[in-house]
Amino acid sequence: MQVTETLSEGLKREFTVVLPAKDLEERLTNELVGMKDKVRINGFRPGKVPVGHLRRVYGRSVMADVLQNLVNETNRKIVEDQGLKLALEPQIVFPENKEEVEAAMEAKGDLSYKVALEVLPKFEIADFSGLAVTREVFDVPESELSEALDRLAQQNRQFATKGEGAKAEKGDRVVVDFVGSIDGTEFEGGAGTDIPVDIGSNGFIPGFEDQLIGATAGQQLTILATFPAEYGAPQLAGKEASFATTVKDVQAPSEVTIDDEFAKQFGMDDLAALKTALGEAIAKDYTAVSRRKLKRQLLDALDGQYTFDLPPSLMTQEFDNIWRQVESDMQQSGKTFADEETTEEEARAEYQKIAARRVRLGLVLAEIGEKAQVQVTDDEVSGALVERARQFPGQERMVWDFYRKNPQALAEIRAPIFEEKVIDHILETANVTEKKVTKEELMAEDEEGKPSAAAASEDKPKKARASKKKAGAEPAAETPVTNASE
Template sequence: MQVTETLSEGLKREFTVVLPAKDLEERLTNELVGLKDKVRINGFRPGKVPVGHLRRVYGRSVMADVLQNLVNETNRKIVEDQGLKLALEPQIVFPESKEEVEAAMEAKGDLSYKVSLEVLPKFEIQDFAGLSVTRETYEVPESELQEALERLAQQNRQFSSKEEGAKAEKGDRVIVDFVGSIDGTPFEGGAGTDVPVDIGSNGFIPGFEEQLIGAAKGQELTITATFPAEYGAAHLAGKEAQFATTVKDVQAPQAVEINDEFAKQFGMENLDALKTALTEAISRDYTAVSRRKLKRQLLDALDAQYAFDLPPSLMSQEFDNIWRQVQADMQQSGKTFADEDTTEEEARAEYEKIAARRVRLGLVLAEIGEKAQVQVSDEEVSQALVERARQFPGQERMVWDFYRKNPQALAEIRAPIFEEKVVDHILGSANVTEKKVSKEELMAEDEDEKPAAAASAEDKPKKARASKKKAEAAEPASDTPQTNASE
């Protein structure tokens, strides 16, 4: 084979490859000879089929395999000889001339084709010791634990029917049937039977629960309430609806005593054990928030350290993933760019910056992970897959099989594990300062923490701010380690 580089521009490389006819003939003949002992053809004894006959019967299919193998070998040789790291799989362009292709398929002519490559940029990893980040910590006070216990008790309290004629009060549970309509026309999903409504729980659209106060068993009434402007169903958002409602029962909550017997309802030995479990659960939640903010700081610092050209194809893929989600969100909400005081052009520019940040950080983390020899074990992947399967009760086996049979899907499980391990590796050398903060400080989402690549908050329309945050938080759907960065 003959390989000639025809383009070396930025991260793009192009090569012209010529596969001589004599090489094609040699490969084809060797394959056909090896086929003699494997095929059974009527009229011929095993292993005695003439190569010429095999060529007439199997020549084209065997040559197709020969060409595929030669193309793969050539690609590997180009990458190895040039010392390249590919961003994506090579793009192959075969000649448009049917005569040339047919001649190659018969091994009667050379095959010349082009290979287009997109390579990863080269950059030096900076010293982690120069990175300074702050880990915010929050200790759960006794008062918050008590509030959690009281919420748990409230969520698990029992209700009993009030005496005949008793009226519903705040805190009561009312069992109702209802049929909703807008302008006299019933709407999909607007009816319910034997629906429990806890007055004061804010579990229904604003105004619905309050209008049940004073209602008694057997009473029929019409409740008028307005769906929130940001309601998930676009055809209901902001609409006023009437609900023809029948009260079937009014129930009062029974008192719950928080003691050892209460704790045993949750499989705990006593109340102290329940308190310990609750404290650990609450702490895990706050630790996760702290970790997320710490990671954001670290990635912001890394983003500021590196500037290099990005592979156009990776940029395009990342942007397309983000943009599809943006369009899906807007379609679901029924909003347009004009509704959000922006334009499609401005929004695209915003998300292109996000895509660039994610690709850049992905490349940086991949390079750091490779140099540090960060590995993700099969056990870690299996454990994460089990957790993913548990999110689909009753479908665990189907989810497990899907991921196990799809390498690209399984890579989506592996990628965030790799990313977190690389982040831990960096934090091991970075300057990390511990800072005790209040709950409000820990949970605050500071606009100043947004990536430097984005426009300023003052210039950014509110829709862009909200969707941008979602796009930044999303895990990338990629099986390549260079696109693992998500923050």
Template sequence: MNVTETLSQGLKREFQVVLNATDLKTRLDDSLQDLQGKAKINGFRPGKVPVAHLRRLYGRSVMADVVQNAVNEANQKIVADNGLKLAFEPQIRFPENKDEIEAAMEAKGDLAFTVALEVLPKIEIADLSDVSLVKPVAEVPDSEVDAALERMASSNRTFASKGEKAKAATGDRLLISFVGTLEGQPFDGGTGEGIPLDLGSGQFIPGFEEQLEGVKTGEKRTVKVTFPENYTATHLAGKAAEFEVTVDDVQGPEAVKIDDELAKAFGMESLDSLKTAIREQIGRDFVAQSRRKVKKSLLDALDGKYTFELPPTLVEQEFASVWSQVETDMKEAKKSFADEGTTEDEARAEYRKIAERRVRLGLVLAEIGEQAKVQISDDEVTQALVERARQFPGQEKQVWEFYQKNPQALAEIRAPIFEEKVVDHLLGQVKVEDQTVSREALYADEDSDEAPAAEAKPKKAAAKKAKKAEPKDSDAAEDA
């Protein structure tokens, strides 16, 4: 096997690999000899099938395996001999000349192919001794606990009939029965009896509740609505419908009671224990938000410390993921770039910067984690996988088996754990000062903080919608 580097441009490398006909024949003969000891063919004793006969029967398929093994061997040799870290799996290009391929498959001619690589850049770890971060922390105010209690009490409040003459208003609950039709014909899912509807809740399709304002018990009304274009039942999406509605009862909300009985309704022994539980939960939320804030500040500081060439394909893949989400969100919102005060070209340029930032910081975190020898235990992965499975009630077993059988999917479970451990490592190296702030200050700029911390903050409002998952770059970088 002869390997020659033919291109070294930035992070791109290409090598030409040549397997001469003699080498191909030797490899083929060795494989057929190995097959001879295993083959079971009618008319021949085990291990006694002539090699020439095996060549006629299986020669081409065996040679295909020979070539694949040679490709794998070449890839490993190129990476090892040149000390490369790959950004992606090598791309193999075989000759386009069919006669050349056929000759190689018969071991009568040389086989030359090209291995194209994209490598990770070499990253020198920056000095962080001059980095100082402010970590906002907030105490849980009594008002926050009281507000949570009010919401819980409201969600658990009871309703009582207002009588036959009372008119329904926002905040009241209706018990209704209805029959829906499309062009005069009933449709599946369009009929209901004794269905509760809280006026003002927005739980029914747009326009439905408003037409029932002021109804009385026993009253009948025809409600005319149009299903949203993105309605989940595609056979109803965008269609006009009529509902013949009968109001079975008009009920008004009873006074909200915040007492021990409310606590028991939520599985707690007393109101005090419920308040304690609420305070602890809000406290955990505050801690998580504080963590997000200081992590974002840390990654902002890292972003200013590193400048290096990025693997083009990594950037393109990240940009494609972000841009796809942008297009989906704008389509669902029925907005254009003009509505957001920008153009598609400007938006693309802005999101490409976000993609580049994600890739850059993902690679930096991966390199820092590797040099710091950050490890993820099997128990940590298992715990994270259990949490993921719990997100799909009734399908826990299927989710568990899916991840166990798919290494790439399991890597998506490992990546956030790895990233958080690297962040912990870095926070231990920089100066972090706690600063007590209000709840409002802690959650200020919440839209941008919901995003992956590695993202730059887009200028346009629509940009917020592309920010959904943790930086994907660290997934690839950790495995590189």
């Protein structure tokens, strides 16, 4: 084979490859000879089928395999000889001249084709010791543990009927049937039967629960309530609904004693064990927030350390993924770019920057991980896959099989594990300072308005962030694309 480089521009490489007819003929003949002892053809004894006859019967299909194998071998050789790391799979362009292709298929002519490659940029890994980040530490006070115990007790209260004529009060449970309508027309999902409503729990749309105060069993009433402006169903958001309601029962909560017997309801030996488990769970949540904020700082610092050309295909791929999600979110919410105080053009420009950051950080983390020989074990992947499957009760086996049979989907499980291990590797060398903070400080937004819940990720563009903040909604998170280059 003959390989000639025809383009070396930035991260793009192009080569012209010529596969001589004599090489094609030699490969084809060798493959056909190897088939003699394997095929069974009527009229011929095993191993005695003439190669010429095999060529007439199987020649084209075997040559197709020969060409595919030669193309794969050539691609590997180009990558190895040039010392390249590919951003995506090579793009092969065969000649448009059908006569040339037909001649190659018969091994009667050379086959010339082009290979287009997009390579990953080369850059040096900076010294981590110069990275300075702060880990915020919040010590959970005893009062918060007590509040958590009280909430647990409230959530597990038993309720008993108050009796005939008893009026519902705040804290009571009212069992109701209702049918909701807007402008006289019933809406989907607006009806319920034997629905328990805990007055004061804020489990229903604003105003619904309060209008049940004073209700008695058997009473029929009309409840008027308005769906929040940011309600999940766009067709209901901000609209006033009328609920024809029948009160079927009024129940009062029983007293709950927080003791060893109460703890045993949750599989604990005693109250002390329940407090320990609850305290660890609360601390774990705050530690996760601290970790996200720490990771945000680290990624921001890394992003500022590196400047290099980004593979256009990875940029396009990443931006397209982000933009599809943006369009889906806007369609579901019923909002427009004007609602977000921006334009489509401005939003695209902002999301291009986000895509660039994600690709850059993904490449940096992948390179750091490779240099540090960071490995993700099969056990770690299996553990994460089990957790993913648990998110779909009743469908665990289907989820498990899906990921196991789809390498690309499984890579999406592996990538976050790899990323976290690389972050840990960097933190071992970086200058990490611990700082005691209050709960409010830990949960506060950073100075750019990015909430700590998205600390390890990119947020919406600035104008969209402001709009989301007003609505009280949580912005979507974006993470570096380490799986694109691992």
